[in-house]
Amino acid sequence: MTLETDLRARAEDKCELCGSSDNLVALAVGPDAEDSADKAILACNACASQIEGSSEIDLAHWHCLNESAWSQVPPVQVAAWRMLNRLSSETWARDLLDMLYLDEETLAWAEAGLASGAAGDDADAVVHKDTHGAVLSAGDTVTLIKDLKVKGGGFTAKRGTAVRNIALVPDNAGQIEGRVNDQRIVILTEFVKKA
DSSP states (O other): OOHHHHHHHHHTTSOTTTOOOSSEEEEEOOSSOOSSGGGEEEEEHHHHHHHHTSSOOOTTGGGGHHHHTTOSOHHHHHHHHHHHHHTTTSHHHHHHHHHOOOOHHHHHHHHHHHHHHHGGGGGGOOOOBOTTSOBOOTTOOEEESSOEEETTTTEEEOTTOEEOSOEEOTTOTTEEEEEETTEEEEEEGGGEEEO
């Protein structure tokens, strides 16, 4: 049997991310692409082209991850996790990513592909740094270095508060997102230090 035949059988002739049955293709889930169903997903043309970067990301389309992210199939989990990371500026995507659990091996695979996919973008990469110049990464824990009034939140985030599992604002090196008092807020990097 061919790779596509194996994938069609596993996915019941539907995109494993959005459920569409139109224009399905086998999509390798790298970084080490091998021709096996254990390292690939069946994806519609819309999902595949956005994942590969050949078409612009349609945010509304990716709400399908609310269901497919819970798949028990590792390559689907990896593809969903990576896409949620790319969409982490969206509150719903970040919240879903916060809830998602991948076993250690699957998470390592997902992170490896994310790192290799971003390697070519280094020249355009936005680098987030804390008040002391330490580079921040998505998922880091930071500590507030001063009391911050939260606009629209009706509270003050106190100095010394730990903010876990931060998200980086992709187009602004001076901002991160995190949860304080169960609210997702934007925090200026000049007011945090990496824990």
